[in-house]
Amino acid sequence: MRTITWMDTTMTCARCGSVGLEEGFIDDGRSGQVAWFQGERKVGMFGITKRSGPQRPVLAYQCPQCSHLELFTGPPD
């Protein structure tokens, strides 16, 4: 298993096989880049998700040929 980085331009699309996925990120439009949290989601008072434990940013790569989106986690902040 190799490490994925933002500058990796040799990634191959799992759907159509094209090489050269475009890097990007997913944003919910309010709080910034979406993150992955380890373990089960826990909700505190007022229905707010408790954000504790290990987390990593979600990296999104788009195929310029078929628009397929591949998601990976980046290194911890």
Ligand SMILES: [Zn+2]
């Ligand atoms: Zn593709």
